[in-house]
Amino acid sequence: MTAIYAADTVHLSPAQAAWQRFRRHRLAMAGGIIIALLMFGSFVGPFLLPFDDKFINIMQRFSPPLTGAHVLGTDELGRDVLARLMMGGRVSLTIGIVAMVIAMAVGIVIGTFAGFYGGILGAALMRFVDAVLCFPAIFLLLALAALIEPGLIATTILISVTAWMSVARIVEAQVRALRERDFTAAAIAFGSSNMRIMFKELVPNAMAAIVVAATLNVAKAILLESYVSYLGYGIQPPAASWGNMLNNAQIYMTSAPWLAIAPGIAITLAVTSFNFLGDGLRDALDPRLDIH
Amino acid sequence: MARYLVNRLGQAVLLLFIVSMLGFAILHLAPGGPLSQFALSSQMTQEDLDRITSQLGLDRPLPVQYADWLWRMLRGDWGVSYRDGEPVLKIIGAHVGATVELMATATVIAVILGCWIGVLGAIRRYSIFDQLATVGAMVALSIPTFWFGLIAIYLFSVTLGWLPSGNRQTVGAEGSLLDMLHHLIAPALVLALVETAMWGRFMRSSMLDVINQDYIRTARAKGLPEWRILSQHALRNALLPMITVAGLQFPTLLGGALVTETVFTWPGMGRLFLDSIGYRDYPVVMGILMFSATMVLLGSLIADMLYAVVDPRIRVG
Numbered sequence: 001m002t003a004i005y006a007a008d009t010v011h012l013s014p015a016q017a018a019w020q021r022f023r024r025h026r027l028a029m030a031g032g033i034i035i036a037l038l039m040f041g042s043f044v045g046p047f048l049l050p051f052d053d054k055f056i057n058i059m060q061r062f063s064p065p066l067t068g069a070h071v072l073g074t075d076e077l078g079r080d081v082l083a084r085l086m087m088g089g090r091v092s093l094t095i096g097i098v099a100m101v102i103a104m105a106v107g108i109v110i111g112t113f114a115g116f117y118g119g120i121l122g123a124a125l126m127r128f129v130d131a132v133l134c135f136p137a138i139f140l141l142l143a144l145a146a147l148i149e150p151g152l153i154a155t156t157i158l159i160s161v162t163a164w165m166s167v168a169r170i171v172e173a174q175v176r177a178l179r180e181r182d183f184t185a186a187a188i189a190f191g192s193s194n195m196r197i198m199f200k201e202l203v204p205n206a207m208a209a210i211v212v213a214a215t216l217n218v219a220k221a222i223l224l225e226s227y228v229s230y231l232g233y234g235i236q237p238p239a240a241s242w243g244n245m246l247n248n249a250q251i252y253m254t255s256a257p258w259l260a261i262a263p264g265i266a267i268t269l270a271v272t273s274f275n276f277l278g279d280g281l282r283d284a285l286d287p288r289l290d291i292h
Numbered sequence: 293m294a295r296y297l298v299n300r301l302g303q304a305v306l307l308l309f310i311v312s313m314l315g316f317a318i319l320h321l322a323p324g325g326p327l328s329q330f331a332l333s334s335q336m337t338q339e340d341l342d343r344i345t346s347q348l349g350l351d352r353p354l355p356v357q358y359a360d361w362l363w364r365m366l367r368g369d370w371g372v373s374y375r376d377g378e379p380v381l382k383i384i385g386a387h388v389g390a391t392v393e394l395m396a397t398a399t400v401i402a403v404i405l406g407c408w409i410g411v412l413g414a415i416r417r418y419s420i421f422d423q424l425a426t427v428g429a430m431v432a433l434s435i436p437t438f439w440f441g442l443i444a445i446y447l448f449s450v451t452l453g454w455l456p457s458g459n460r461q462t463v464g465a466e467g468s469l470l471d472m473l474h475h476l477i478a479p480a481l482v483l484a485l486v487e488t489a490m491w492g493r494f495m496r497s498s499m500l501d502v503i504n505q506d507y508i509r510t511a512r513a514k515g516l517p518e519w520r521i522l523s524q525h526a527l528r529n530a531l532l533p534m535i536t537v538a539g540l541q542f543p544t545l546l547g548g549a550l551v552t553e554t555v556f557t558w559p560g561m562g563r564l565f566l567d568s569i570g571y572r573d574y575p576v577v578m579g580i581l582m583f584s585a586t587m588v589l590l591g592s593l594i595a596d597m598l599y600a601v602v603d604p605r606i607r608v609g
Contacts (some may be wrong), residue, residue: 029429131310136547139565143577146569219434222418226436227551243436250442250555252449264439271434279430285534290563 028280410495
């Protein structure tokens with residue numbers, strides 16, 4: 001490991017070296033830039049646009065893209081598609097990021113405890129995680145989503161409820177391995193409390209894996225939101241999300257295909273970007289995984 | 293081997309038990325039970341609702357309901373649908389064929405395409421093809437399946453008129469194999485997209501592992517022709533770990549099938565699940581959850597056993 005490490009970090013701090021490796025990953029860079037643009041468009045864009053996403057104008061319904069004032073056209077109620085796409089982006093990106101933060105917090109705490117203490121409790125926790133992970137997330141998500149009052153907060157929480165488990169599994173494996181390392185033994189010999197060892201020694205050392213998991217989790221959460229909203233159990237109209245815009249679009253596929261194309265491209269772009277970003281971070285943060 | 297098998301089966305039964313408790317708790321603790329469906333009708337009086345509740349046994353304590361359900365299920369009585377009174381097993385049986393047909397076709401497409409792409413990518417590592425395939429796989433994994441389905445319907449059904457936009461067969465032409473295949477093409481390809489990307493990625497890394505092994509170098513040193521090294525020495529060994537991938541892929545495949553079936557109005561288990569959730573048809577929802585969890589666990593068990601059989605280096609037990 002030292003040999004690989006020394007080769008490209010002769011004069012660089014680990015952070016600088018990671019940045020260098022990240023910059024070489026062009027697709028990850030592109031992903032980062034696209035995410036920044038999507039965020040800007042979603043959060044600042046609506047202020048720059050002369051249309052309101054909920055303003056209904058029946059006279060203007062189904063006007064195709066690039067014909068007149070509405071750049072991406074209008075939907076079945078004459079609402080501006082671009083405005084809805086931007087407001088939908090706020091919802092979808094927020095859900096993706098907030099769900100990731102909740103899932104990470106829960107997953108890190110549970111994974112760390114299970115990995116550090118092990119024993120019956122740890123084993124029981126991880127078997128529970130195995131049980132839930134053994135069937136498709138979408139089944140669980142729908143079973144839950146259909147039964148509670150749908151909405152922004154409910155959707156976010158449900159997605160994190162289904163997402164924390166894979167995080168816990170990753171963190172548990174990392175912590176279990178790191179616990180056997182010398183620096184942990186040193187910390188124990190030093191008389192550090194278990195809490196301190198777990199959250200000041202073990203978790204920071206697992207940070208590379210955690211950051212990568214977090215990035216990939218945002219991608220997964222955005223995708224899950226779109227599935228649940230598309231199937232009608234997520235964000236409810238008149239509020240827009242990228243997923244529920246597609247729910248409506250299916251009916252008008254023949255006459256107004258642009259309603260389906262724009263939100264789908266937005267989702268794909270966002271999810272791909274987060275996935276590439278995660279890939280790049282993996283290469284950058286963990287030199288041992290660097291295969292180039 | 294026998295001990296390992298017993299062990300794994302024991303674990304699987306335990307997992308199924310947890311799944312059943314979890315599913316039961318989620319369904320029954322959530323507000324708005326199956327009665328909310330009946331309560332929508334204005335002619336329902338409170339007495340009617342109470343009578344239905346006690347008829348369905350929903351007024352008993354939850355643990356009692358669970359124990360009763362579990363005991364019946366173990367004896368093969370999975371309950372009857374709240375919606376039409378049909379036995380749950382019969383309903384699942386009527387839908388499982390369509391799902392299996394879709395999943396099997398998609399898997400065959402994905403395995404063939406994915407392995408081909410993966411092997412080629414590994415042999416010509418960092419070539420244009422490899423880079424395109426890597427990027428393409430990532431994009432394929434990021435596209436929402438339902439949206440890809442919508443676009444496929446728009447292109448091939450609406451615009452070109454080549455393929456039907458949904459259903460398993462044409463009404464009035466039931467039983468025609470050609471007609472069924474015609475309906476199968478689009479949903480199978482849509483479902484295969486994600487699978488192909490996964491198989492391609494795993495196959496590429498498996499192949500890369502193998503072609504750097506000593507025995508490949510030995511084969512080269514012996515002067516064997518390259519195609520023989522690749523097809524007889526490398527490919528055969530690179531395919532072995534893919535058995536495990538097949539097991540791991542199963543949950544994703546099942547989840548993808550649910551979404552694909554919805555888009556293409558495919559009369560399979562995924563759509564049944566979604567409809568049943570909409571109607572709060574608990575016995576059917578529970579039945580599908582248990583059935584699919586069993587399939588997933590069996591799938592991973594079979595994959596592990598098979599791997600141990602074909603690769604003598606793996607010792608189980």
